Amino acid sequence: MDNKQCIRTLENTLESPLDCLGWALFKEHAGAFDAGETGNTARVIGVRKNSFVLSNGCEEWLAFPAGRLRQAGETFPAAGDWVQFREKLVTKVLPRKNTLSRGAAGLRHGKDGGALKQQIMATNVDTVFIVSGLDRDFNLRRLERYLTLVYNCGMMPVIVLTKADLQEGAQIFVYEAEHVAPGVPVHLVSARTEAGISVLERYLEPGRTVVLVGSSGAGKSTLVNRLAGAPVQATGEVSGSVGKGRHTTTSRDLILMPQGGMIIDNPGIREIAFWDMAEPGALGAATSAFPEIEELARGCRFADCRHLHEPDCNVLQGLADGIIIPERLESYRKMQREMDYLALRQECHSSGQVEKKRRKDISKQVKALKKRHW
Numbered sequence: 001m002d003n004k005q006c007i008r009t010l011e012n013t014l015e016s017p018l019d020c021l022g023w024a025l026f027k028e029h030a031g032a033f034d035a036g037e038t039g040n041t042a043r044v045i046g047v048r049k050n051s052f053v054l055s056n057g058c059e060e061w062l063a064f065p066a067g068r069l070r071q072a073g074e075t076f077p078a079a080g081d082w083v084q085f086r087e088k089l090v091t092k093v094l095p096r097k098n099t100l101s102r103g104a105a106g107l108r109h110g111k112d113g114g115a116l117k118q119q120i121m122a123t124n125v126d127t128v129f130i131v132s133g134l135d136r137d138f139n140l141r142r143l144e145r146y147l148t149l150v151y152n153c154g155m156m157p158v159i160v161l162t163k164a165d166l167q168e169g170a171q172i173f174v175y176e177a178e179h180v181a182p183g184v185p186v187h188l189v190s191a192r193t194e195a196g197i198s199v200l201e202r203y204l205e206p207g208r209t210v211v212l213v214g215s216s217g218a219g220k221s222t223l224v225n226r227l228a229g230a231p232v233q234a235t236g237e238v239s240g241s242v243g244k245g246r247h248t249t250t251s252r253d254l255i256l257m258p259q260g261g262m263i264i265d266n267p268g269i270r271e272i273a274f275w276d277m278a279e280p281g282a283l284g285a286a287t288s289a290f291p292e293i294e295e296l297a298r299g300c301r302f303a304d305c306r307h308l309h310e311p312d313c314n315v316l317q318g319l320a321d322g323i324i325i326p327e328r329l330e331s332y333r334k335m336q337r338e339m340d341y342l343a344l345r346q347e348c349h350s351s352g353q354v355e356k357k358r359r360k361d362i363s364k365q366v367k368a369l370k371k372r373h374w
Contacts, residue, residue, distance in 0.1 A: 017057025103273030131214035162219035206260030216268025
């Protein structure tokens with residue numbers, strides 16, 4: 001069932017045609033925006049190279065960004081955005097409820113030496129499915145990075161473990177995922193046997209938007225097809241030699257599902273680079289991905305403890321006592337270093353300025369340590 005068929009099925013039961021695209025839920029978060037007039041309001045359901053596919057709940061059409069949207073400082077449309085339009089021009093992007101974004105590929109370690117770039121994957125999202133296949137794709141450290149990415153964007157993660165039919169003792173993967181993601185729902189599914197697929201339908205209640213993230217070949221598009229009950233997304237085989245899939249999903253489209261909700265499928269992610277940064281020296285919202293470390297950190301002697309070699313570090317004591325496993329702490333430290341560096345890069349104009357500021361910060365830390373010892 002395509003978007004137009006789903007719209008015709010749902011529009012008779014809703015107050016406004018826009019509600020089948022989530023307008024009623026979006027209005028609750030619209031803030032000061034006057035949501036009374038909806039005659040020129042639509043949602044971005046597809047992003048192309050120089051254009052967008054819009055829908056008002058009754059019809060779909062191709063539109064182009066107005067010239068002012070290309071100016072610096074203006075919000076450019078992305079998949080999931082609510083926009084205002086005039087004929088075939090997008091004139092304004094309405095204030096977003098949230099934004100799932102990452103650093104553009106290739107910029108994770110400042111390889112380009114220039115300005116950092118943001119890549120928006122989806123906006124106005126209710127749930128993020130972190131999809132991991134139980135073949136060569138399953139990796140706990142990668143799951144931690146995805147969780148940190150989602151938490152930093154202020155969204156609710158759900159872990160979906162696909163290809164359960166490939167493993168006899170698949171439940172062990174659920175236990176491992178739950179260990180690194182306390183409180184996060186973990187669902188074990190198989191698109192081939194359709195086991196566990198129906199459980200995911202509760203996230204697709206009318207008006208709600210789910211976005212899928214994961215590696216190429218994790219089974220995201222196949223999962224969308226099973227939930228839709230029809231082949232709405234192209235799929236491809238995973239390489240048997242390297243265990244990686246090809247990018248069969250090359251665009252970001254919002255797909256209206258027969259359950260009433262919507263799904264935004266994303267191209268496979270090979271590099272999980274962060275974008276939304278906390279203040280230097282803290283993971284901020286990202287600590288939700290490491291609750292046991294955050295809890296122990298509250299008992300450290302120093303508020304700015306880095307958990308490396310500081311005296312009376314409660315986290316290091318937890319490591320010695322076996323409360324924290326070494327791999328988790330190293331993953332936490334690694335992401336903390338990345339975020340510190342990225343926060344500095346966003347503040348400074350060049351990598352040279354970053355290094356200069358880092359040396360100054362290190363000098364301050366050394367002086368502070370000397371004072372503490374005295």
